[in-house]
Amino acid sequence: xxxxxxxxxxxxxxxxxxxxxxDFTVSGTxxxxxxxxxxxxxFTQDIPGDSEIGAYYQSEEYVSHSDTKKxxxxxxxxxxxxxxxxxxRKMVASALPQKKGNILDYGxxxxxxxxxxxxxxxxxxxxxxxxxxxxxxxxxxxxxIYPPTYINSISENLFDVITLWHVLEHVHLLHQTLKQxxxxxxxxxxxxxxxxNYTSQDAIKYQSDWAAWDVPRHLYHFSPESVKMLLPRxxxxxxxxxxxxxDSIYVSMLSEKYKTGKTHHFRALLNGLSSNFNxxxxxxxxxxxxxxxxxx
Numbered sequence: 666x667x668x669x670x671x672x673x674x675x676x677x678x679x680x681x682x683x684x685x686x687x688d689f690t691v692s693g694t695x696x697x698x699x700x701x702x703x704x705x706x707x708f709t710q711d712i713p714g715d716s717e718i719g720a721y722y723q724s725e726e727y728v729s730h731s732d733t734k735k736x737x738x739x740x741x742x743x744x745x746x747x748x749x750x751x752x753x754r755k756m757v758a759s760a761l762p763q764k765k766g767n768i769l770d771y772g773x774x775x776x777x778x779x780x781x782x783x784x785x786x787x788x789x790x791x792x793x794x795x796x797x798x799x800x801x802x803x804x805x806x807x808x809x810i811y812p813p814t815y816i817n818s819i820s821e822n823l824f825d826v827i828t829l830w831h832v833l834e835h836v837h838l839l840h841q842t843l844k845q846x847x848x849x850x851x852x853x854x855x856x857x858x859x860x861x862n863y864t865s866q867d868a869i870k871y872q873s874d875w876a877a878w879d880v881p882r883h884l885y886h887f888s889p890e891s892v893k894m895l896l897p898r899x900x901x902x903x904x905x906x907x908x909x910x911x912d913s914i915y916v917s918m919l920s921e922k923y924k925t926g927k928t929h930h931f932r933a934l935l936n937g938l939s940s941n942f943n944x945x946x947x948x949x950x951x952x953x954x955x956x957x958x959x960x961x
Contacts, residue, residue: 666711669699673839673884674891677703682710686878689923691721696880698873706891707863712881715837721882722795745911750781753857756907757826758785760855760957766825771846772832773810776802790824792816813842819849828857831953834883843899850960856901858956859909860887865952867913867920867940876919877912877952889949892956901958908944908951913937916952 671678679702685695686709697710713721758764765786770779773791775798783789783806791810793799799810813836827850836842850856861877862868863886868875878886887895889906896903914937921933937952944951 666713668710669708672701672704672706673708674706674887674895675701675704677701679703683707684873686873686880687923688721688880689876689919690879690882691724694881698878698880698886701891704891704894705888706895707886707888709878709880709884709886712837712884718837718881719795745915746777749909749911750778753778753828753830754781754785756955756957757782757828757855757857761825767823768826768828769819769824769846769849771813771816771827771829771842772835773802774798774830776805776810778828778830779806790819816845816849821848822851823849824854825851826855826857830857830859831861833858834860834885834887837884839885840899843895843901847899847901847960852960854960856958856960858892858958859953860892860956861912861916861953862887862889862949862951864888865913865940865950866943867917867936867952870936870940871917871920871924874920874924876916876923889954892954896956896958900961902961903956903958905957906949907955907957908941908948909953909955910941910951913940913944913952 672680680699683698683700686698688694688696698707699710700707757768767788768782769790769792771792773779773793776791779789779791779802789806791802791806792813792815793802793810794813803810827846846856868877893903914934917933917937917940918930921929921936940952
């Protein structure tokens, strides 16, 4: 297990525990969430090592790896994904004058976004740590999906675009990963990073029951301020921040279940919509955010 004596995001030493959060998906174990006063990032303590963490993803409830459609919440996830895949494709395409190019999806899951980009004429590469999930994605796109270590053999300055859709919070080697991603991205190329935002209204409402803590799978818990400090360290210039409006609804549904033990869908819907209404005044308070940056 890893126990940090300094912030894994900025290396600051002014850190303290916030509360304990339960792993509702697999183990039922509680993990401490700590806060850094220097960069405002939060992080999970006592995390399993890189070789042990895989066991915490082995659940049919973990929809991004299993693609399960069991239950209303997972059905909602799939329905919304059809909409968000198209919006992500358009957002990524708008970054390139030619509207297509060479893209790396780091942590591609079951391959839905890769398939979306492939169908639009992009050259695709996918990296995914879980062998079972790699197999699902490979069958979907009709080509090999590689483990993350494959990035070491990729030529530098190869990709026009790199995407990480709710992935950066999972990687054990945060700074080494960003360094490698910068190496394989072309100068002037774009990186899209989507992560949960613990400063959102729904996170504040649900506190330790907020589903997007997702311990121990989520190793880091980013605020907008912490991302703005992190990206320049690896040669990225932040250019845009986009809200992910659907996430507050999905996360609130899970959070309500975690908090009460029951599926209060209407209450969760109201809480999610309330969080979004609050974020209309400041998009950086949305439940999840997409950070767009350029390699300088």
